[in-house]
Amino acid sequence: MTQATRVWKGHTDFVRCACAIGDAIVSGSSDMTVRIWNATSGTCDRTLNGHTGSVYCVCAIGDAIVSGSHDKTLRIWNAMTGTCDRTLNGHTDSVNCVCAIGDAIVSGSWDTTVRIWNAATGTLTRTLEGHTGSVFCVCAHGDKIVSGSRDSTLRIWKATTGTCVRTLTGHTDWVTCVCAHGGKIVSGSDDNTLRVWNATKGTCVRTLTGHTDSVYCVCVYGDKIVSGSDDNTLRVWNAATGTCVRTLEGNTDIVWCVCAIGDAIVSGSADNTLRVWTLPSVPPRKKRKQPSTSAPACAAPSPLIDISTQTETTLLQQIQNLQEVPSGQLETISVPVLEILASKLKDAIQNVNELENQCSICLDPVGSNGGSAVVLHKNNATDAHRFCYECITGWQKRGETTCPRCRMDIQNVLKVT
Secondary structure (H helix, E strand, O other): OEOOOEEEEOOOOOEEEEEEEOOEEEEEEOOOOEEEEEOOOOOEEEEEOOOOOOEEEEEEEOOEEEEEEOOOOEEEEEOOOOOEEEEEOOOOOOEEEEEEEOOEEEEEEOOOOEEEEEOOOOOEEEEEOOOOOOEEEEEEEOOEEEEEEOOOOEEEEEOOOOOEEEEEOOOOOOEEEEEEEOOEEEEEEOOOOEEEEEOOOOEEEEEEOOOOOOEEEEEEEOOEEEEEEOOOOEEEEEOOOOOEEEEEOOOOOOEEEEEEEOOEEEEEEOOOEEEEEOOOOOOOOOOOOOOOOOOOOOOOOOOOOOHHHOOHHHHHHHHHOOOOOOOOOHHHOOHHHHHHHHHHOOOOOOOHHHOOOEOOOOOOEOOHHHOOEEEEEEEEOOEEEEEEHHHHHHHHHHOOOOOHHHHHHHHHHHOOO
């Protein structure tokens, strides 16, 4: 259990939302105000008044603050002066969520729509319709928008056209929060769980269980995921394994919001406070095993292999050189040989560099910590598994993998029994 290092008091009702802007924290509350806090001293430097209903969401866009409210409006505030520069009207019910994507503002509402606004002019540029229930959360994911709804689904929208390109199903209750984590999407729900999704395929790759009540907020903190819940706690999760590594206790009511700033996280609660948590440093990951000097020689590695740069003859010769690899010695094969081998397992592998650059198991960026990519059984532009060297060797040692087909491919070519 970890206790908060600081408690900030000032709001007179539930703290519903928080975000970082520079070295400050911005919070919104059911007391209808937005407050700007000095993250170092914890003092409230400014209170922004103007909304006539609870403030449910805040975000930063450039040096401005955007807030959304039960009063059905969004407001754009000058963070330096605290003045409201613009009010955005269009939603027909409470504005529950807001995020920035490029120079645009995205909002979601109880009216079931997602709306895109021009931040400079405050004009509505597009309305996204498709959810059959209130929209509770939105986030930017590259050039796309992700929304979560009372209809228990998430939708991925193309920001430039407003078209829904994918619907993610799996949660069994309202989807209340969402954030992007590298090449993955993380969502929280009233079903008490968080889910990690492969955005390209629309599949759930991991379910995080541990909270005993609704999950209302989620953010990324380094290589960790932090969530807050109606069970009055925050939980810190290892994004690679999905295990809960720490529970943060101290709030006496619902944890509505969480955000990261520097080496700390800040949470807001129905107990009217914000709390600052500084977590112990995370031990470094085990260093990857260096390839053996007895491994077959080949060209210097590149983080990803584009098969179009290799000739058929060259690839076949390099694979033939592997045929006498002893059983159980996968860890001695050099990383670049694994890359080429994996690329050749399916003749259809093309344009590997266009795929998301993350290990399908640990979610780390491929190429981090000295690792390189291994790509298996690609069938089309959206169906492939990519692994880092550490995960692929770990599977061989344990004799297991989450994908039987990947395991079969490795065993067949390397003669691993």
